Amino acid sequence: MAHRTISDEELLGRALELFRTYGFEGVSLKRLAEATGLEKASLYYRFPGGKDDIAMAVVNGVAAAMQHLVFDPLHTGEGTPRKRLQGVIERLREFYACGTKSCVFDLMSIPGASPELKASLRTTMKAWLDSFAAIGRESGLASGQARTRAEEAIGRIEGGLVLARVMGDGAAFERALKTVPELLGTA
Amino acid sequence: MAHRTISDEELLGRALELFRTYGFEGVSLKRLAEATGLEKASLYYRFPGGKDDIAMAVVNGVAAAMQHLVFDPLHTGEGTPRKRLQGVIERLREFYACGTKSCVFDLMSIPGASPELKASLRTTMKAWLDSFAAIGRESGLASGQARTRAEEAIGRIEGGLVLARVMGDGAAFERALKTVPELLGTA
DNA sequence: GTCTATAAAGAGATAGAC
DNA sequence: GTCTATCTCTTTATAGAC
Numbered sequence: 001m002a003h004r005t006i007s008d009e010e011l012l013g014r015a016l017e018l019f020r021t022y023g024f025e026g027v028s029l030k031r032l033a034e035a036t037g038l039e040k041a042s043l044y045y046r047f048p049g050g051k052d053d054i055a056m057a058v059v060n061g062v063a064a065a066m067q068h069l070v071f072d073p074l075h076t077g078e079g080t081p082r083k084r085l086q087g088v089i090e091r092l093r094e095f096y097a098c099g100t101k102s103c104v105f106d107l108m109s110i111p112g113a114s115p116e117l118k119a120s121l122r123t124t125m126k127a128w129l130d131s132f133a134a135i136g137r138e139s140g141l142a143s144g145q146a147r148t149r150a151e152e153a154i155g156r157i158e159g160g161l162v163l164a165r166v167m168g169d170g171a172a173f174e175r176a177l178k179t180v181p182e183l184l185g186t187a
Numbered sequence: 188m189a190h191r192t193i194s195d196e197e198l199l200g201r202a203l204e205l206f207r208t209y210g211f212e213g214v215s216l217k218r219l220a221e222a223t224g225l226e227k228a229s230l231y232y233r234f235p236g237g238k239d240d241i242a243m244a245v246v247n248g249v250a251a252a253m254q255h256l257v258f259d260p261l262h263t264g265e266g267t268p269r270k271r272l273q274g275v276i277e278r279l280r281e282f283y284a285c286g287t288k289s290c291v292f293d294l295m296s297i298p299g300a301s302p303e304l305k306a307s308l309r310t311t312m313k314a315w316l317d318s319f320a321a322i323g324r325e326s327g328l329a330s331g332q333a334r335t336r337a338e339e340a341i342g343r344i345e346g347g348l349v350l351a352r353v354m355g356d357g358a359a360f361e362r363a364l365k366t367v368p369e370l371l372g373t374a
Numbered sequence: 375g376t377c378t379a380t381a382a383a384g385a386g387a388t389a390g391a392c
Numbered sequence: 393g394t395c396t397a398t399c400t401c402t403t404t405a406t407a408g409a410c
Contacts (some may be wrong), residue, residue, distance in 0.1 A: 004394080005393075005394085021297075021298060022212065022297060022298055022299065023210055023211075023212055023213075023214035023299075024210075024213075025210055025213035026210075026211075026212035026297060026298065026299050028384075028385060028386085029386065029387085030384075030385070030386095031386070038393095038394075038395095039395060039396080040385095040386085040395065041387090041388080041389090041395070041396080041397095042393070042394050042395075042396075044386090044387070044388075045393060046393085048385070050386065051385095053384080099383080102297075103349070105349065105353050106293065106349045106352075106353075107297070109349075109352050109353045110208075110209060110210050110213060110289075110294070110352075111208060111209055111213065112209065112213050113212075118353075118355075121353055122222050122353055122354055122355065125350070125353050125354060126354075140206050148362070151303070151350065151359060151362065152343070152366070153341075154350065155344070155346030155347050155349075155350055155359065155363055156339070156342050156343060156350040157344055157346065158345070158350060159341070159342030159343055159344065159345035159346025159347070159349070160342050160346070160347035162290070162292065162293050162296075162342075162345040162346070162349065163338065163341065163342055163345060165293075165296050165297075166292050166293075166296045166308055166309055166312045167306075167309055167312060167313075168305075168309065170245055172342065175335070175338065176194065176342055176408075179339070188402070191376080192375075192376085215403060215404085216404065216405090217402075217403070217404095225375095225376075225377095226376070226377060226378080227403095227404085227405085228376075228377070228378080228379095228405090228406080229375070229376050229377075231404095231405070231406080232375065232376075233375085237404070237405070238403095238404080316399090327396075
């Protein structure tokens with residue numbers, strides 16, 4: 001079958017699912033080709049840098065997703081901080097499929113990934129910390145405590161995802177999400 | 188050079204460092220051979236199942252390490268719960284090298300690892316949860332809350348390790364460790 | 375118990391047809 | 393813009409010498 005085109009968005013979405021499932025090192029071009037319905041050579045045409053290039057595009061896509069799933073609604077959205085944070089938590093629950101899907105920050109931040117990729121992950125993580133700290137301040141926390149609590153909340157979420165993966169049960173992630181409003185002062 | 192023997196303990200220690208650095212999929216037999224000073228064929232002689240076999244032995248070693256670094260001192264050790272937990276936290280700090288080393292529960296619990304390996308990780312994680320819950324109860328927490336807090340503490344530790352890796356700075360792990368005594372009621 | 379050598383499969387990468 | 397074909401290097405795994 002010739003010319004089985006697939007949009008960049010669809011392609012990168014499927015690549016994301018592979019990377020967050022198998023980890024950076026666990027994803028091969030063969031797997032990417034099977035998941036996208038393209039041959040390896042076609043992937044090289046669209047992403048000349050090969051796997052690193054695709055992984056970078058995936059991570060940039062995640063950064064964009066975090067921007068409009070989390071950062072924008074928290075910062076420029078309507079309603080009380082409490083309501084905005086509730087909405088963000090709902091979107092995180094969906095993004096991580098109730099704890100059944102792992103975090104790309106976790107599985108792609110290991111050696112083997114390019115320095116650029118790791119830098120992008122770090123930048124997005126910083127933005128997440130800033131975003132949660134801002135909502136904490138808006139809810140009345142002092143600046144220093146808002147930073148501490150933002151790290152605590154994100155740590156709980158990431159740790160909950162690890163626990164959920166190890167235990168084979170998303171419940172630990174759900175419980176972690178529940179602690180976030182109190183940590184950020186919107187409970 | 189012939190017959191460059193290495194003890195199982197030393198061999199598995201070096202393998203552990205590889206697995207917790209590069210993840211399960213990122214470790215090849217070539218890397219294991221280089222790190223241990225043995226040829227690949229020698230590794231197959233000692234671990235006939237190859238990489239899966241070595242990984243399983245590594246994870247069993249980690250289970251044993253957790254037993255005498257964490258579970259035994261918490262359960263049968265001397266001193267107040269507060270003192271025992273302090274000692275355990277010190278040992279965890281050392282085991283994770285102040286947040287510069289990742290958690291084997293995290294990096295080895297992905298597809299690619301054998302079901303037996305994942306089962307062993309889960310069993311050890313359950314033991315960790317039980318151990319922290321027991322110290323919480325001993326410190327006066329109600330049974331249900333002790334379980335919740337144990338998961339919270341381990342989640343914070345695991346999340347702190349993920350944050351430390353992503354940010355390239357162990358500080359997030361150190362801050363996570365600091366929250367543990369309060370969570371378990373020994374602060 | 376470790377070595378050298380090698381086979382077979384998988385991975386990354388490119389050339390050239392359509 | 394995707395395909396088939398191919399090349400090289402890596403990885404897993406085994407056979408047989410010492």
